[in-house]
Amino acid sequence: MTIPTVRKPPGGRLLCLAPTDNVAVATAEFPIGEAAWLDDAQITMLDPIPLGHKVAVAPIAAGEKVYKYGCPIGTATRPIRVGQHVHVHNLKSDYFPTFTRAEPKTVEQESPT
């Protein structure tokens, strides 16, 4: 067995779409505890991340905007740590509500402060 060297692997499995983004997209499925490189930073998954879903690559405070493509995609509803799954449980649209299978009714949008 060879000693692993710390370097950027060729097949990046996290896709960060703009340098200012605080989330990246998983281009492979990740179990809890698996690590992936994003440029020079190592991200350890704190949740299972399904393919195509988002993971926080910077700490996000509750009430802070989540950025993807360099644009806000909504507001965090609770604090999110690096490596946590970012989805309907901790991210809310600033536009109009998201529909889900489990909750087919619209979620009332809080008035922005």
Place this chain on the structure above:
Amino acid sequence: MNGYRRQDGRKGIRNHVVVAYLVECAHHVAREIATAWRQSGVQLIGFSGCYPNAYADRVMNRLCTHPNVGAVLLVSLGCESFPRQDLAETVRQSGRPVHTLVIQETGGTRATTAAGHAWVEQVLKQLNDTPQAELDVSELVVGTICGGSDATSGLTANPVIGKVFDWLVDQRATAIFEETNEMVGCEGHLAGRAMTPALAKELAAAVIKAEQYHRVLGHGSFAFGNADGGLTTQEEKSLGAYAKSGCRAVSGLLKPGELPPRGGLYLLDVVPDGEVRFGFPNISDNTEAADLMSCGAHLILFSTGRGSVVGSAIAPVIKVCANPETYRHLRDDMDIDAGRILEGRATLDEVAGELIDRLLSTAGGEPTASESLGHQEFLLTYKSFEPLGPHCLPAASGG
């Protein structure tokens, strides 16, 4: 690279003879004429409707004088309401050879087909003498569409096209995006990119109009499957499509048939004005291509994930495939393999560079995948528009 010089100062990257039917009843005869010469760059377009429509009339006038078109044969049944003499006059004044065949006057299908073949044969010889001139990147007008999208479209192909759009705008070329109905939730961001405050209002209003129009038709944008695939919010989903527009400032808002007065980034509003009338604004991707070409688009960057195979009459289509599996499966139909980004085999910037090279070689005359396969889909339907507002277009020069 060289382009074909037209009298109005624009330059074409192709030199097609277009055979245009002016009602569905003339479609077969027009197709019989065009098909025989398809290897020589003769293409078929047309409008099927018998009732008059100012939008369709305007688009046909623009397409028959499109820079990629060198000559036009109009095929009329004879009793349809399309103003064929006005169209022929527009083409004549543009300096292009034009001829009209009226089936009811020419003696029916066989006689009209024969007359059409004879005219096309002689005009093709004439087109060999079309003057050429050096074509600069800044003279190009490039449109973009996505079709057959999947979850990969917004991650690879669309951001790649966005980077190429940024590059085009930096080269002072003209880049046109549309699909306002897929930008719901992005209108605030879009408005923030407008060159002027008055334009910002127009851009946001165009997206709101699209949202309302589609809601009347019973089609919202965000679906259950989107959340399963990892999309959380409406604005996130819309950003996937909006990413094709890149991040440069927006110079103006166009409606079909409007020619951009100068280089820059433009939003094309393809959604009709007023009450919902003729059904879906764009019933399939090729009607969007027709709208883009009516604004002078020389070529179209087409993002696909599931794997659309279409091309277009008049404007070459460059197929940017977002999904690596689709690329392996439909390789002959694709020009660019953007799915490599997902597999970590290339970066967004590398694929954007490749797409720029492909765009330039296509403008220089090299056929795209869909051109090589003979694709030349075309579709034009009914719409109605009010004139552009006074703050939609930038001045022809300056700033």
